[in-house]
Amino acid sequence: MRSSTVCALTIALLATVFAGDLGAHGVSGKDAVFLQSIQGRAIGPLMYLGAKHMVTGYDHLAFLVGVIFFLYRMKDIVQYVSLFTVGHSLTLLVGVLGGVRANAYIIDAIIGFSVVYKAFDNIDGFKRFFGFQPNTRAAVLVFGLFHGFGLATKLEDFALSPNGLVANIVSFNVGVEIGQVIALTGVLLVLGYWRTRSGFLRHAFVTNGVLMACGFLLVGYQLSGYFLGA
Secondary structure: OHHHHEEEHHHHHHHHHHOOOOOOOOOOOHHHHHHOOOOOOOOOHHHHHHHHHHHHHHHHHHHHHHHOOOOOOOOHHHHHHHHHHHHHHHHHHHHHHOOOOHHHHHHHHHHHHHHHHHHHHOOOOOHHHHHHOOOHHHHHHHHHHHHHHHHHHHHHHHOOOOHHHHHHHHHHHHHHHHHHHHHHHHHHHHHHHHHOOOOOOHHHHHHHHHHHHHHHHHHHHEEEEHHHHH
């Protein structure tokens, strides 16, 4: 497969994902009914829902794709993904168990901005236009906090039973990590192959440009929801 074809498929995939219902990564349908009916511990089902949320959570995945796009060593990948994991795990648990609430539109807009930020960083935007390079590790951790808060706002929309809540939320978070590993494994396989093609660096700029545009689309969608719904 030629590198240009791989690039085109990547762009098409991003466009397809973001062209759909931008609110689709929330908990809805049968999953929502199930969450509202839980009375006690439901460790297995909550782990499944957490994994499902991450695998279908295009905003979280888009950010992670940006994070690992130019990481070649497994040591660096583990380090950055771990920072993201610590961040979103902390705010997910604190948000739900501590009852800390925030406007979901604003949080999701910041999550969309995190996609813009990482794609802009990948094309050396900060060095080219501003003459400096932010701390990439700190940025991944901070944005991870917002991504976790985004997960929390989805769960806080439901009147979750306090019976077994701690075990259920921890199980959901474990499921999120499982889903993250599954999704990243697929992404790394695709990137690993693409990087062996001669045109990877040539098309990387375009791909990150598309990723950044998708992030702006998310930001605009969420901000419009905030202002129109106010």
